[in-house]
Amino acid sequence: MAEDSAGSLAGHTADHAGDHAGDHAGTSLLQSPLHDRHVALGAKFAEFGGWSMPLEYPSGVVKEHTAVRESVGVFDVSHLGKLMVTGPGAASYINTTLSNDLTKIRHGKAQYTLCCDPSTGGIVDDLIAYFHDDEHVLLVPNAANSAEVARRLSAQAPEGVKVLDHHRQYAVLAVQGSRSDEVLDGLGFPSGHEYMSFAEAEFEDTGVVVCRTGYTGERGYELIARNEVAGPLWDRLLAAGEPFGMLPCGLGARDTLRTEMGYPLHGQDITIDVTPNQAGLGWAVGWKKNAFWGREPLIREREEGPQRKLRGLVALERGIPRPGMLVSLVPDVPLCEITSGTFSPTLKKGIGLALVPTFVDPEAELGVQIRTRREIFASTKVPFVDTSVRES
Numbered sequence: 001m002a003e004d005s006a007g008s009l010a011g012h013t014a015d016h017a018g019d020h021a022g023d024h025a026g027t028s029l030l031q032s033p034l035h036d037r038h039v040a041l042g043a044k045f046a047e048f049g050g051w052s053m054p055l056e057y058p059s060g061v062v063k064e065h066t067a068v069r070e071s072v073g074v075f076d077v078s079h080l081g082k083l084m085v086t087g088p089g090a091a092s093y094i095n096t097t098l099s100n101d102l103t104k105i106r107h108g109k110a111q112y113t114l115c116c117d118p119s120t121g122g123i124v125d126d127l128i129a130y131f132h133d134d135e136h137v138l139l140v141p142n143a144a145n146s147a148e149v150a151r152r153l154s155a156q157a158p159e160g161v162k163v164l165d166h167h168r169q170y171a172v173l174a175v176q177g178s179r180s181d182e183v184l185d186g187l188g189f190p191s192g193h194e195y196m197s198f199a200e201a202e203f204e205d206t207g208v209v210v211c212r213t214g215y216t217g218e219r220g221y222e223l224i225a226r227n228e229v230a231g232p233l234w235d236r237l238l239a240a241g242e243p244f245g246m247l248p249c250g251l252g253a254r255d256t257l258r259t260e261m262g263y264p265l266h267g268q269d270i271t272i273d274v275t276p277n278q279a280g281l282g283w284a285v286g287w288k289k290n291a292f293w294g295r296e297p298l299i300r301e302r303e304e305g306p307q308r309k310l311r312g313l314v315a316l317e318r319g320i321p322r323p324g325m326l327v328s329l330v331p332d333v334p335l336c337e338i339t340s341g342t343f344s345p346t347l348k349k350g351i352g353l354a355l356v357p358t359f360v361d362p363e364a365e366l367g368v369q370i371r372t373r374r375e376i377f378a379s380t381k382v383p384f385v386d387t388s389v390r391e392s
Contacts, residue, residue, distance in 0.1 A: 049143025072177030081146025101286030116294030186240030262382020
């Protein structure tokens with residue numbers, strides 16, 4: 001990051017910034033610094049990871065989903081965690097704890113990685129690491145797990161290495177879709193850099209990190225900015241995106257988009273009871289590393305073969321699967337449950353994910369109990385839709 005972004009994020013400790021906790025529907029939930037703007041736009045809110053976040057706007061989930069697939073949309077994902085690990089040997093320490101091999105990336109690059117339980121190899125959280133230098137690594141975990149990841153990293157950090165929790169001091173705005181470059185160009189922000197890399201920009205004399213990352217499968221960027229400038233930045237993005245039909249998008253569309261890509265969601269498809277081998281995330285493990293949390297049980301499971309694997313299911317009938325619905329090979333003999341399920345606006349049919357036992361033929365048709373009916377689904381590899389050409 002630039003001095004006003006890297007240096008400030010590293011040095012702006014939690015006790016220097018105001019909380020954005022608020023009362024929503026009688027329950028104390030954290031609020032995004034953009035909460036008032038979402039209210040003004042008519043957003044419907046939902047609790048997510050302890051935060052009150054926009055679920056959808058008056059345009060609706062399908063139109064928001066389509067805007068991203070066909071043009072561009074913008075999401076407020078400020079609920080995501082922000083942890084800066086600093087000090088001599090910070091990157092080396094991260095590399096002995098998180099699953100992926102951080103030595104494979106350098107300054108300006110990002111990497112998908114996992115925080116696994118040392119004893120079981122189960123996934124505590126999945127996150128992205130942004131490598132600034134050997135003494136500064138930014139981690140972006142999920143909202144609900146940010147404090148736990150920080151706790152685990154802090155508990156074993158060597159002398160001189162600090163884990164700074166900036167969860168409530170920075171906003172994250174995701175501009176996603178094929179026209180995302182033009183939107184950023186309208187603000188004079190860098191665009192066109194490689195996937196899983198980041199660049200620096202300035203907005204109102206404040207540093208903004210422009211990351212070529214996202215959770216939709218489309219070409220896009222995630223912007224990390226101080227809360228103080230989040231509102232004006234949101235306004236400018238909406239204005240810059242107007243010529244391209246950009247819509248503000250809620251977490252409902254984010255969920256349908258990520259499910260179409262087969263991207264797992266922690267708390268549903270991956271949990272502390274699910275390992276990278278079971279979730280199809282072995283590619284995010286540095287198997288040749290000498291040390292990372294969960295190494296021994298994960299290597300053992302990999303050699304023996306996992307007992308279940310995350311698979312995609314596509315409806316052959318009209319049913320829409322939902323989390324918790326029973327999946328069976330034959331009637332009345334349940335195998336597992338749907339972990340994620342939705343109506344796919346792109347395919348116009350129901351799709352889902354499930355941790356299916358590995359003894360089941362990968363091409364077998366499976367039944368999903370939808371209310372009183374058992375509907376037939378085809379097993380398939382993910383992603384359900386191919387966005388590789390558009391995303392690159």
